[in-house]
Amino acid sequence: xxxxxxxxxxxxxxxxxxxxxxxxxxxxxxxxxxxxxxxxxxxxxxxxxxxxxxxxxxxxxxxxxxxxxxxxxxxxxxxxxxxxxxxxxxxxxxxxxxxxxxxxxxxxxxxxxxxxxxxxxxxxxxxxxxxxxxxxxxxxxxxxxxxxxxxxxxxxxxxxxxxxxxx
Amino acid sequence: xxxxxxxxxxxxxxxxxxxxxxxxxxxxxxxxxxxxxxxxxxxxxxxxxxxxxxxxxxxxxxxxxxxxxxxxxxxxxxxxxxxxxxxxxxxxxxxxxxxxxxxxxxxxxxxxxxxxxxxxxxxxxxxxxxxxxxxxxxxxxxxxxxxxxxxxxxxxxxxxxxxxxxx
DNA sequence: CATTTTATGTCAGTGTTGTTGACATTCCAA
DNA sequence: TTGGAATGTCAACAACACTGACATAAAATG
Numbered sequence: 583x584x585x586x587x588x589x590x591x592x593x594x595x596x597x598x599x600x601x602x603x604x605x606x607x608x609x610x611x612x613x614x615x616x617x618x619x620x621x622x623x624x625x626x627x628x629x630x631x632x633x634x635x636x637x638x639x640x641x642x643x644x645x646x647x648x649x650x651x652x653x654x655x656x657x658x659x660x661x662x663x664x665x666x667x668x669x670x671x672x673x674x675x676x677x678x679x680x681x682x683x684x685x686x687x688x689x690x691x692x693x694x695x696x697x698x699x700x701x702x703x704x705x706x707x708x709x710x711x712x713x714x715x716x717x718x719x720x721x722x723x724x725x726x727x728x729x730x731x732x733x734x735x736x737x738x739x740x741x742x743x744x745x746x747x748x749x
Numbered sequence: 750x751x752x753x754x755x756x757x758x759x760x761x762x763x764x765x766x767x768x769x770x771x772x773x774x775x776x777x778x779x780x781x782x783x784x785x786x787x788x789x790x791x792x793x794x795x796x797x798x799x800x801x802x803x804x805x806x807x808x809x810x811x812x813x814x815x816x817x818x819x820x821x822x823x824x825x826x827x828x829x830x831x832x833x834x835x836x837x838x839x840x841x842x843x844x845x846x847x848x849x850x851x852x853x854x855x856x857x858x859x860x861x862x863x864x865x866x867x868x869x870x871x872x873x874x875x876x877x878x879x880x881x882x883x884x885x886x887x888x889x890x891x892x893x894x895x896x897x898x899x900x901x902x903x904x905x906x907x908x909x910x911x912x913x914x915x916x
Numbered sequence: 917c918a919t920t921t922t923a924t925g926t927c928a929g930t931g932t933t934g935t936t937g938a939c940a941t942t943c944c945a946a
Numbered sequence: 947t948t949g950g951a952a953t954g955t956c957a958a959c960a961a962c963a964c965t966g967a968c969a970t971a972a973a974a975t976g
Binding site for chain 2: 597599602603604605606607608609610611612613614615616618635638642656703706707709710711712713714715716717718720721722723724725726727728729730731732733734737738740741
């Protein structure tokens with residue numbers, strides 16, 4: 583991938599504290615933009631980012647268990663449970679007792695859950711698409727490579743597995 | 750900047766929802782990694798991310814005013830005030846009545862404030878540097894371009910101005 | 917000079933999201 | 947049958963955001 587430039591990695595990778603600081607601030611400001619659109623939608627439904635994250639990963643892994651979500655989201659079960667309960671009570675998430683292991687709950691989005699997840703997802707994808715277009719194709723690969731390198735290693739599996747999952 | 754690839758932008762910028770979803774998850778997981786190291790340090794000092802952000806931008810703009818910080822951080826004055834008061838009370842930030850305009854407060858880091866900010870900054874820069882090194886120089890430019898395009902336009906000024914500020 | 921606006925600080929109340937700790941239930945597995 | 951895993955729930959608490967209201971000082975404006 584890449585390495586199409588004329589200069590070697592070493593000569594370009596002299597990183598001043600100033601350059602790193604700019605990268606840090608870019609993450610800060612960009613993450614605000616990244617969450618801004620979904621936040622506005624969530625507000626209308628009296629939900630927060632925690633609900634968005636739950637909806638996202640239930641949509642991503644239909645039938646996932648609570649424990650799997652806990653691992654991905656990195657919060658306590660009490661915290662996740664509060665959020666999931668609200669979504670289940672409101673009829674956005676269906677929590678079915680596991681067939682193989684009846685202690686587990688398999689989580690699915692209902693029709694209205696799918697609808698909200700789509701609405702949130704569309705908004706977030708729209709901004710991501712615009713940013714990708716503005717930055718250009720090479721930037722997209724670089725963006726993802728830096729982000730992946732910035733993750734905690736344990737999290738990388740959630741990101742790396744199923745490179746292009748069954749579609 | 751870039752465009753050194755052999756394919757045109759258009760052919761590479763066919764973005765599937767799947768690719769966009771991966772970008773979204775990359776942001777989510779990477780931001781967690783991005784804040785993980787400072788969070789651990791802050792915990793020991795009974796501070797949170799809000800304190801880190803305040804320290805960062807006071808260090809970045811010594812003598813800045815409360816109003817300017819409010820604009821950058823995008824929180825309410827009550828929220829910022831709580832954080833600033835703690836930092837001032839603990840002797841990490843010096844709040845001096847403005848000379849030109851006495852309504853304003855000019856904010857500076859004290860010696861111990863500088864020390865903590867350095868500690869936090871070092872940790873965060875260290876991870877950023879590692880990510881940059883792992884991803885390579887082309888990735889760095891792409892990373893920053895995508896992030897900048899993802900920001901809300903109003904925020905871009907805080908990021909773009911003083912490209913390489915007086916050093 | 918009087919009035920208004922601006923910058924800041926503060927108090928009270930509320931909501932979301934996270935945390936610990938404790939305890940109950942269900943059920944797989946040794 | 948006992949132990950432990952998976953889940954759910956209750957209570958309490960903390961960080962960090964919010965709104966609304968009010969106070970003070972000083973600049974700006976008429």
